[in-house]
Amino acid sequence: MINASLTELRAALDAGKISSVELATLFLDRIERLDPALNTFITVDRDGALAAARAADARLAAGDAGPLTGIPLAHKDVFCTEGVLTTCGSKMLANFISPYDAHVVSLLKAAGAVSLGKTNMDEFAMGSSNENSHFGPAKNPWDTTRIPGGSSGGSAAAVAARLVPIATGTDTGGSVRQPAALTGVTGIKPTYGVVSRYGMIAYASSLDQGGAFGASAADCGQLLTAMAGFDPRDSTSLERPAEDYSRELAAPAAARPLAGLRIGLPKEFFGAGMADDVRAAVEAALDGYRALGATTVDVSLPNAQLAIPAYYVIAPAEASSNLSRFDGVRYGHRAADYRDLAEMYSKSRAEGFGAEVKRRILVGTYVLSHGYYDAYYLQAQKLRRLIAQDFQAALADCDVIAGPTSPTTAWAIGEKSDDPVQMYLSDIYTIAVNLAGLPGLSHPCGFGAGELPVGLQLVGDYFSEARLLNVAHRFQQASDWHLRRPAIAA
Amino acid sequence: MSLSTEQVRRIATLARIELSDADAEATRGKLNGIFGLIEQMQAVDTAGVEPMSHPQDVAQRLRPDVAAEPDRREAFQRIAPQTEAGLYLVPKVIE
Numbered sequence: 001m002i003n004a005s006l007t008e009l010r011a012a013l014d015a016g017k018i019s020s021v022e023l024a025t026l027f028l029d030r031i032e033r034l035d036p037a038l039n040t041f042i043t044v045d046r047d048g049a050l051a052a053a054r055a056a057d058a059r060l061a062a063g064d065a066g067p068l069t070g071i072p073l074a075h076k077d078v079f080c081t082e083g084v085l086t087t088c089g090s091k092m093l094a095n096f097i098s099p100y101d102a103h104v105v106s107l108l109k110a111a112g113a114v115s116l117g118k119t120n121m122d123e124f125a126m127g128s129s130n131e132n133s134h135f136g137p138a139k140n141p142w143d144t145t146r147i148p149g150g151s152s153g154g155s156a157a158a159v160a161a162r163l164v165p166i167a168t169g170t171d172t173g174g175s176v177r178q179p180a181a182l183t184g185v186t187g188i189k190p191t192y193g194v195v196s197r198y199g200m201i202a203y204a205s206s207l208d209q210g211g212a213f214g215a216s217a218a219d220c221g222q223l224l225t226a227m228a229g230f231d232p233r234d235s236t237s238l239e240r241p242a243e244d245y246s247r248e249l250a251a252p253a254a255a256r257p258l259a260g261l262r263i264g265l266p267k268e269f270f271g272a273g274m275a276d277d278v279r280a281a282v283e284a285a286l287d288g289y290r291a292l293g294a295t296t297v298d299v300s301l302p303n304a305q306l307a308i309p310a311y312y313v314i315a316p317a318e319a320s321s322n323l324s325r326f327d328g329v330r331y332g333h334r335a336a337d338y339r340d341l342a343e344m345y346s347k348s349r350a351e352g353f354g355a356e357v358k359r360r361i362l363v364g365t366y367v368l369s370h371g372y373y374d375a376y377y378l379q380a381q382k383l384r385r386l387i388a389q390d391f392q393a394a395l396a397d398c399d400v401i402a403g404p405t406s407p408t409t410a411w412a413i414g415e416k417s418d419d420p421v422q423m424y425l426s427d428i429y430t431i432a433v434n435l436a437g438l439p440g441l442s443h444p445c446g447f448g449a450g451e452l453p454v455g456l457q458l459v460g461d462y463f464s465e466a467r468l469l470n471v472a473h474r475f476q477q478a479s480d481w482h483l484r485r486p487a488i489a490a
Numbered sequence: 491m492s493l494s495t496e497q498v499r500r501i502a503t504l505a506r507i508e509l510s511d512a513d514a515e516a517t518r519g520k521l522n523g524i525f526g527l528i529e530q531m532q533a534v535d536t537a538g539v540e541p542m543s544h545p546q547d548v549a550q551r552l553r554p555d556v557a558a559e560p561d562r563r564e565a566f567q568r569i570a571p572q573t574e575a576g577l578y579l580v581p582k583v584i585e
Binding site for chain 2: 095096097099100191192193206232235236238303305306308309310312313320324327328329330331334338339340341342343344345346347349350353358359361362363365366367369375376378379380381382383384385386388419420421424436437438462
């Protein structure tokens with residue numbers, strides 16, 4: 001059961017082979033046994049999960065079950081969950097019991113999914129390794145001395161270790177795709193505006209987007225479909241007809257299912273920065289795609305190099321504004337000792353925020369301050385336009401863009417945490433996609449040295465999520481990288 | 491471009507984050523590293539390029555100016571550090 005696909009779980013639940021309560025209990029017991037070594041969960045909500053599971057069983061008995069009714073999942077602790085601790089990985093919110101549900105949480109509750117708890121993450125979604133969590137690093141199930149990636153490290157690692165079949169995440173600069181790649185699972189970030197940000201604690205509002213983790217593209221498609229949709233409470237939510245992102249997956253497997261698909265390979269993504277073992281796995285995967293009928297074409301993203309500096313202006317700027325609400329007044333951490341209001345603010349924030357969050361707030365404050373806005377923030381927004389235009393030009397010559405998700409496999413805990421810039425450079429392949437607002441997916445495509453997973457990133461044009469999922473799905477029908485599991489999940 | 495300790499202090503005041511002397515020095519070093527990265531942007535000529543804040547050309551949606559939310563003050567204030575009579579308590583600011 002722990003390795004069953006969503007389709008298999010659905011069939012078992014519908015046939016009465018297992019109840020929602022039994023299924024939830026199975027995963028909850030597994031979490032209790034295995035998570036102490038992995039630290040993927042910040043909060044496990046056994047009572048809430050079993051109550052939701054009982055409600056799901058009632059729906060099943062009444063013939064009122066939907067695709068996700070009774071299916072266990074976990075939420076990244078960035079999503080507000082009513083009555084349940086919502087920490088955002090930070091000391092600032094270590095006592096925050098949310099009084100409301102995020103839109104994504106409401107949707108999944110209404111679908112009858114059973115949330116087992118809240119997963120570990122880099123504080124306020126700022127990080128690429130899950131080491132910036134107030135609650136300790138999450139561990140990579142493939143090698144627990146290594147990071148699972150970030151910021152959605154807990155969700156990715158929980159799915160990889162089969163502590164939960166699917167999990168939600170958020171992706172601002174790669175925080176779903178990169179941990180998916182480093183832990184050997186599939187993860188998708190949709191087009192900006194597809195998933196509501198209401199109740200998703202804000203980091204960088206023009207970049208943040210909710211995403212889905214699963215063991216396969218098929219499972220990601222089901223979760224994404226349930227998460228997506230217009231929400232009037234999110235001012236950037238897009239009004240578009242509802243979509244079934246799995247709709248192309250149903251077509252029967254053909255001999256050359258990707259015949260006619262042109263895969264663009266940006267030369268900037270295949271340059272010197274990629275580790276040799278990552279390159280080997282990615283090249284082999286591209287051969288796999290060619291065997292399925294796809295052709296590859298060289299494309300270029302000339303301004304790709306500028307994505308990192310542009311992001312590290314825009315995201316911190318927006319974060320400095322978003323995190324100004326954490327002032328010890330209405331919720332969250334308040335300092336114990338202060339002489340006046342100004343000190344209450346500055347001590348509460350100094351105590352509540354970790355070092356990386358403080359750094360990014362300071363960078364953001366500086367680039368938005370008088371005299372610097374044009375030189376930094378405005379310049380970065382112009383580069384953003386150039387980067388988006390690069391993608392459009394490349395997508396004129398191909399249907400999807402492919403490349404490595406991460407320049408290396410998972411590194412050791414502590415290896416990069418001393419130098420922020422070194423950590424930032426690990427986002428090189430994912431960050432431009434957020435700046436452009438395009439959908440991106442990572443799926444397992446092989447292993448590097450030390451049996452560490454390698455992920456392949458697929459990027460499509462706006463609103464091409466169904467195609468991205470289908471492309472990955474056809475690869476997964478003809479290969480078994482996504483079925484490999486760490487020893488802990490054997 | 492390199493920040494002085496004085497500049498770091500000024501930014502920390504703007505950001506309302508207390509910074510000890512020791513922290514200010516360590517932070518200055520790390521911030522200068524980050525600004526070194528950001529400087530790479532300055533080499534690009536962006537004359538005539540429109541800044542982009544949103545991938546889809548959308549305008550802010552408007553709604554009627556009518557109160558539509560239920561009163562949830564009690565639930566919201568239950569988790570507040572200090573409240574009284576429906577108000578959030580903070581140190582006095584007016585002498």
